[in-house]
Amino acid sequence: MTGDAAVTVSFPARIDPDISARAVALAEAVWAAGYPGVRDVVPSYHAVTVYLDPIRADLDSLWPALEEAAGAPLETGQPQRDIVVPVVYGGDAGRDLAEVARFAGVSPDEVIRLHTQRHYRVYMVGFLAGFPYMGIVDPRIAIPRRATPRPAVGAGSVGIAGAQTGIYPATAPGGWHLIGRATVEPFDPGRDPPCPWRPGDVITFESVSEGAGR
Amino acid sequence: MTIRVVDPGLLTTVQDRGRWGSQSLGVPVAGPMDEVSHSLANVVVGNPPDRATLEVTLVGPALEFLADMTFAVTGAEFEMRLDDIPVQMGVAHRAGRGSSLRFGSRGAGARAYVGVAGGIDVPLVLGSRSTDLASGFGGLDGRRLCEGDQLAVGPRVGRAPRRVSLRPPFPLPEGGSRIRAIAALDYDDPGPRCGDAALAGFSTTRFTLAAESNRMGYRLYGPPVALADETPVLSAATPFGTVQVPPSGHPILLMADRQTTGGYARIATVISADLPVAGQLGPGDWIRFELCDRRSAVAALIAQQQTLMRVTRCPAKL
Numbered sequence: 001m002t003g004d005a006a007v008t009v010s011f012p013a014r015i016d017p018d019i020s021a022r023a024v025a026l027a028e029a030v031w032a033a034g035y036p037g038v039r040d041v042v043p044s045y046h047a048v049t050v051y052l053d054p055i056r057a058d059l060d061s062l063w064p065a066l067e068e069a070a071g072a073p074l075e076t077g078q079p080q081r082d083i084v085v086p087v088v089y090g091g092d093a094g095r096d097l098a099e100v101a102r103f104a105g106v107s108p109d110e111v112i113r114l115h116t117q118r119h120y121r122v123y124m125v126g127f128l129a130g131f132p133y134m135g136i137v138d139p140r141i142a143i144p145r146r147a148t149p150r151p152a153v154g155a156g157s158v159g160i161a162g163a164q165t166g167i168y169p170a171t172a173p174g175g176w177h178l179i180g181r182a183t184v185e186p187f188d189p190g191r192d193p194p195c196p197w198r199p200g201d202v203i204t205f206e207s208v209s210e211g212a213g214r
Numbered sequence: 215m216t217i218r219v220v221d222p223g224l225l226t227t228v229q230d231r232g233r234w235g236s237q238s239l240g241v242p243v244a245g246p247m248d249e250v251s252h253s254l255a256n257v258v259v260g261n262p263p264d265r266a267t268l269e270v271t272l273v274g275p276a277l278e279f280l281a282d283m284t285f286a287v288t289g290a291e292f293e294m295r296l297d298d299i300p301v302q303m304g305v306a307h308r309a310g311r312g313s314s315l316r317f318g319s320r321g322a323g324a325r326a327y328v329g330v331a332g333g334i335d336v337p338l339v340l341g342s343r344s345t346d347l348a349s350g351f352g353g354l355d356g357r358r359l360c361e362g363d364q365l366a367v368g369p370r371v372g373r374a375p376r377r378v379s380l381r382p383p384f385p386l387p388e389g390g391s392r393i394r395a396i397a398a399l400d401y402d403d404p405g406p407r408c409g410d411a412a413l414a415g416f417s418t419t420r421f422t423l424a425a426e427s428n429r430m431g432y433r434l435y436g437p438p439v440a441l442a443d444e445t446p447v448l449s450a451a452t453p454f455g456t457v458q459v460p461p462s463g464h465p466i467l468l469m470a471d472r473q474t475t476g477g478y479a480r481i482a483t484v485i486s487a488d489l490p491v492a493g494q495l496g497p498g499d500w501i502r503f504e505l506c507d508r509r510s511a512v513a514a515l516i517a518q519q520q521t522l523m524r525v526t527r528c529p530a531k532l
Contacts, residue, residue, distance in 0.1 A: 003396050003483025004511035006453040013448050027238065042237045042451035044475055049451030051234070054486050054512050055519065125240040126449060126475030129349045133449070169240075170350065187239075189339045189351045195239045 004054045007063060009070045010047040015135055015163065019046050020123050022074055024200035029069050035062055043199045044124045045133075081201045082119075085167070086183045086208040089115075093157050093181035096146075100160065100177055103143045112207050114138045115179065120165055122201045130169035130187025130195040134203055137163050149175035156181045158205070169195075183208060215281040215332065215367040219359045220314060223275035225429075228334050228353035228365070229327075229470075230266040233342035237451065237474040244344040244352065247325050247429060247470050247493030250522065251289030254380045255329030257526045258286035258306050260373035265333025266343040268359070270326040272496055274317020275359065277328070279309040283367060284331040284375055287315075290323025290386060290494060306331075306375030322386035324496035331375065335368035347429065348471060376526070383521040384491045390420075390500030393492050394514070395457065395482035397505050409442025412459070416481050417505050421465065425497045429471040432492075434501065438463025441479055449477035455484030455492065457503070467501070469493065485511035487518045 002008045009026060011019045020043075027043035030050055037057030042049045050066065052059070089112045090097045101108045120134035127133075137160055145161045150173065153159070157168040159176030168174060169186035182205075187195050197203060219226075229252060232245025246252035246269055253263035268275070274292050279285075286306045287294060294301040297313050303326075309315065315328075336343050336354055345353025354363055385391075397413055421434035439459050452458070456468045458478035465481065470493070482503060484492055495501060506514075 002398070002451070002480075003453050003455055003485065004508050004515070005455075005486050006451070006483075008450065010450075015448065039234050040237045040243075042474060044450040045448040047448075047450045049453070051237075051451075051453065054515055059508075124449060124475060125238060127240060127473055129236075129239060129241045129346075131240050172348075187349075189241075189349070193239075194236070194241075194340065199238060 002049060006049050006051045007059065007066065008047050008049045009066050011070070013046050015045055015123065017121050020121060021200065022070070023048050025074055026066075026070050027199070030066070033065070033069075035065070044126070081197075083197055083201055083203050084206050085203055087158050087180040087205045088183060088210050089180035089207055091181070091210065093154055094179045096177040097179045100141055100143050100179055104140045106140065111141050111179065114141050115160075115165070116205045116207055118204075120203045122197050122199050122203060124199055125195065125197070128169050128172055129189070131166055132197050132203065134165045135163045137165050139163075143177050145175040146177060149173050153178065154181070156183070156186065158182055215283055217330070217334075217365045217367060218278040218280055219361060219363040219365070220276040220278050222359040222361055222363070223270055223317060224273035225271040226275045226359040227269050227345040227347070228266050228336050228343055228359075229269045229345060230343045231264050232344050232470070233340050233346065233352065236340050240474050241340060242346055242348060242471055242474055243454065244342070244346045245470050246327065248289055248327070248382070248490040249493075250384070250490040250518070251325070251382050252327045253522070254288040254304065254382065254526075255286055255327035256333070258288065258304060258376050258380050259284050259329045259331040260306075260375045261329060261331060261333050261371060265329070265368070266336065267330075268328040268334060270317065270328060272320065272324055274320070274326065276314060276316045278314045279311060280364075281311050281367075283309055285309055285315065286329050286375070287326050288329070288380060289326040289382065291321035292326055293318035302379065304379040304381050322388045323494040324387075324499075325494060330367050332368040332370045335366040346471070348473075380525055382490065383518055383525070387491060387494050387499060390502075391491050391495060392502045392504055393488045394485045394506045394511065395455070395488075395503045396485060396508055396511060397482050398480045412439050412442055412481060413505070415439055416457075416465070417503050419502070421501050423495055423497050423499050423501065427497050429469055431469050431472055432467040432495065432501070434465045434467060436464075439465055439481065447477055447479060449475045452476040453483060455486075455489050456480055457482045457484070467492065485514060487511065487514035
């Protein structure tokens, strides 16, 4: 239980694509099952939280059903969405590129190469509407969070925090090291869907020059 | 039908029952801090309980009605006047075109709700009219009300206003409140393990809401809660009422505008029946947590809903 209005099913607590795949599949199964009283379903790295109307939901039958669904074999061949996100690396929005390069002991261009060569799984969307928590970053450029967060990080900024990389969808305080700016609109509540990515998607960054099409 | 904001007060926002179903995309729920008083504001004026109201915080607004309409104010106790006439809380009033509702001094509670027949009509964003201050959408342009704003009011939905005075079915806090919470359990909670000693300290401490408490959460000051295990945890979903313990040991009670996920240790979650009274606390108020189990939490919620149904079934006023 997570209070009286939510239940959380957890898997082993680590950042792992297979565990994340289980969480995403379970979240989808819970929505699809249409259990009475379910208000929202939120997958995270290693858990799925099901928000309930405490009176309408029948936890005595829901909890065993969730546990059974969590233990069910994962269907293979589930469609995986691959998304390419163009990024202008460096510049003001990527003002920490040189620092990440120093941390890695490589050139800024090599940081860009290392960041663009991996495919990143969206483990969770949180913190801000549309902020994707992605991994796993090449250990050479996996620079920890800044000691002091910045009061304002611009919308579209692409950052690194340890093994994670993310995209700020709106201007917000932030402690991640910034290496560039994505040229896609990460979140628009009037668009359907409002966000180009969701948990379980795979994102690849592509280096583009300033002025490349939005 | 339009309402003009003459003076916005400290923090007045448009809220309905919240933006549910998009948390997996990081979209906060928002919604009223005290959902019971929000619903009552609707019921008194004859609205379904999910229409948008104005949430008023600590210092109330002045509003001018640019058309004849019916309104009511519930929740925190305020002295109010409609032009020169004192206005009673929890009762439907007719406001004539050009009249002004002015909030005065505040008594118990921190947040009041202004309901108008037809509801505040702002565009639906992802299924809700609630203001999401952090994301900058919903409500009126995703922000608090400002002087000169004009708010549209929707068409009446047919039900007549209630005849009776509807007050919240819980005592409004006067300086603080006891709040029931369910301890975070080991077997399925994604949070780390706060430990029995931390839990015992937590449930016997009288905390004070820090000045920087807001709609996202309350920072609670008191003797620090000592975590049994300080290893970092993976972020997971954060329900309304989650009490997080950051490394400082000063808990944070997550409220209506909380982020959808969080990575601090969790020690307990406030029960649904006590969220409305928690939503009536303000900076400087005290809070004490009483641990209870899920069964009594659900029983308390059912009892609260039954009380609400009794009061809202009272005969209509013409």
